[in-house]
Amino acid sequence: MEPIWSWVREKIPAGVEVFDAHAHIGVDVDGRTVTADEMRALMEAADVKRSIVFPLNDPNARDDYSGPNEVVWNAYEQFPSSFVPFFRVNPHLDYDVEFARCIERGFMGLKLHPVSQQFELDDPKVVRLLGMAAEADLPVLVHAGFAMQRIVEPLLPTVEAHPGLRLILGHSAMVEVLQATRAFAGHPNVLFETSVVQAKDLYELCRSIDASRICFGSDIPYGDLPSTLHAILAAADAAGVPEEGIRGILSGNIRRWFP
Amino acid sequence: MKGGGDAALRTAHLIRVDSYMDFAILSMWTSNPRVDIMLGMLEASLRGEGPSAGDEDLLERLRALVREGRGFLAEGDFYSAMGRMRTAHDLLSIHLIRLSDE
Numbered sequence: 001m002e003p004i005w006s007w008v009r010e011k012i013p014a015g016v017e018v019f020d021a022h023a024h025i026g027v028d029v030d031g032r033t034v035t036a037d038e039m040r041a042l043m044e045a046a047d048v049k050r051s052i053v054f055p056l057n058d059p060n061a062r063d064d065y066s067g068p069n070e071v072v073w074n075a076y077e078q079f080p081s082s083f084v085p086f087f088r089v090n091p092h093l094d095y096d097v098e099f100a101r102c103i104e105r106g107f108m109g110l111k112l113h114p115v116s117q118q119f120e121l122d123d124p125k126v127v128r129l130l131g132m133a134a135e136a137d138l139p140v141l142v143h144a145g146f147a148m149q150r151i152v153e154p155l156l157p158t159v160e161a162h163p164g165l166r167l168i169l170g171h172s173a174m175v176e177v178l179q180a181t182r183a184f185a186g187h188p189n190v191l192f193e194t195s196v197v198q199a200k201d202l203y204e205l206c207r208s209i210d211a212s213r214i215c216f217g218s219d220i221p222y223g224d225l226p227s228t229l230h231a232i233l234a235a236a237d238a239a240g241v242p243e244e245g246i247r248g249i250l251s252g253n254i255r256r257w258f259p
Numbered sequence: 260m261k262g263g264g265d266a267a268l269r270t271a272h273l274i275r276v277d278s279y280m281d282f283a284i285l286s287m288w289t290s291n292p293r294v295d296i297m298l299g300m301l302e303a304s305l306r307g308e309g310p311s312a313g314d315e316d317l318l319e320r321l322r323a324l325v326r327e328g329r330g331f332l333a334e335g336d337f338y339s340a341m342g343r344m345r346t347a348h349d350l351l352s353i354h355l356i357r358l359s360d361e
Binding site for chain 1: 320324327338339341342343345346348349350352353356357
């Protein structure tokens with residue numbers, strides 16, 4: 001892997017402080033765990049400066065996700081310059097209290113996972129939640145990757161209804177990537193996040209939408225920083241993305257929302 | 260019959276490897292009991308010289324990454340193993356995309 005990692009380091013433009021827009025802290029039902037210290041160690045090893053972090057599909061989430069959300073908040077308090085804390089809720093359950101609590105707490109975004117919590121993006125409860133986020137000016141990262149079967153068609157009406165909604169498409173809506181770039185091209189508050197997306201999908205993404213709409217992610221602990229950085233840099237290189245575009249993908253685009 | 264270095268034969272050889280890589284990666288993700296067999300098939304698909312010297316550097320990198328990945332998996336380090344496999348898959352994909360434009 002060392003020759004690949006050397007290539008990756010050479011491809012990161014000088015002065016770029018890499019920002020990972022998708023990572024987890026906590027425990028998952030599949031047994032994976034990540035602590036704040038472990039996340040920081042991975043970031044330091046790869047010279048990544050900041051990461052958006054949120055809970056995994058936590059077995060102890062119970063009704064409102066408050067426990068796992070607090071784990072993330074504590075990580076943020078421990079390393080405020082490294083982490084950008086997002087909270088998670090289950091749209092099937094009563095989320096109003098936890099939503100309000102997390103806004104009050106200072107969380108900087110919301111993570112939704114349609115596969116883990118088994119909902120469709122046009123479920124009225126989800127549409128209402130996205131509307132609440134838009135009203136609160138709260139960025140939302142939606143899992144739009146592995147196991148998703150409907151993304152653009154159920155999501156587009158909500159994006160059109162809330163043009164101010166800042167939406168991060170986790171995993172770049174990979175199964176519908178071309179359709180997604182066409183549908184959301186005119187919605188500048190929609191970003192395509194690249195974690196654990198195959199380089200061939202990312203090549204298509206880079207060829208189909210301006211680089212200013214793409215942000216790097218790792219999905220730790222499901223992805224790792226070297227391979228996910230390699231995927232987007234190899235794809236962007238093949239697609240002819242200029243250095244300014246690479247700077248945006250690795251850092252500048254997501255920093256527009258989290259300076 | 261065409262010579263050994265044409266783009267069509269090179270592409271055919273590489274998309275064969277790509278398929279075996281798909282099998283192996285999916286087997287890893289799903290903890291398939293046959294994962295070691297799938298990795299062995301992938302290594303077999305990479306064995307020997309390809310139809311063009313122009314792909315040898317890539318093939319050597321793939322062999323090294325798959326070997327590393329298989330080693331990490333045997334040690335129980337799924338995270339590092341999958342990173343190697345994902346990178347190998349991406350190198351192959353981007354090489355094929357570039358080949359299509361030659």
